[in-house]
Amino acid sequence: MRKFTRELVSTVAIVIVVFTISSLVAGVWPPWAVVSSFSMEPVLKLGDIVILLRHGLSCNDLIGDVIVYRSVKLGGDVVHRVVGSGTIGTCTLITKGDNNPIPDQYYVEPPVEMSRVLGKVVLSVNYVGVLALMVRPQSASWPGMLMWAVRLTVMMALVIALYAAFRICDSGLRTPRGPPTRRK
Secondary structure (H helix, E strand, O other): OHHHHHHHHHHHHHHHHHHHHHHHHHOOOOOEEEOOOOOOOOOOOOOOEEEEEOOOOOOHHHOOOEEEEEOOOOOOEEEEEEEEEEEEOEEEEEEEOOOOOOOHHHOOOOOEEHHHEEEEEEEEEOOOOHHHHHHOOOOOOHHHHHHHHHHHHHHHHHHHHHHHHHHHHHHHHOOOOOOOOOOO
16 A cells, blocks of 8 residues: 555656646646537547647737637636637637537627637647546536536546556566576
8 A cells, every 4th residue: 555655646746747847838727628519520529638838829820720718608718719800909819619600709708808818729639638527527516516526436446446456466467486497
């Protein structure tokens, strides 16, 4: 159990260091987001992780790029393509999901101000974020939070069980044997 704790602590420390360094380089916290809908298909799929970059973003240079912005109406982060820009006091962006028929600003979202842009998508990794989608809370209501707690507990139990199974198998492979024998 001591070795498990030591390995767990070192893994968490490595993740924190990588997360912090990548956030500093990207200029955004967190430096990635998970695609949580089908609105960007076929370019981005449900469960893809997108890596973000915030440094040096200019409003007019973003047209055609995929960005992540903080939504006013939906209360979360949205991964959509910039299809136009305008000025309402300051530079604003018009966004649209590749799989959506009309831009977000026609029915849901006001024009996106640069202050709400978290970053530009520079890389995507397919399906790595599916686990994150599985363990995040789906609702703030008590039944939703209860289901989230159950899912999180099951996932943690599976990780611990897999770790224990691999440790048992690994220890069986390392059993000391006698000295090697020579064949004649």
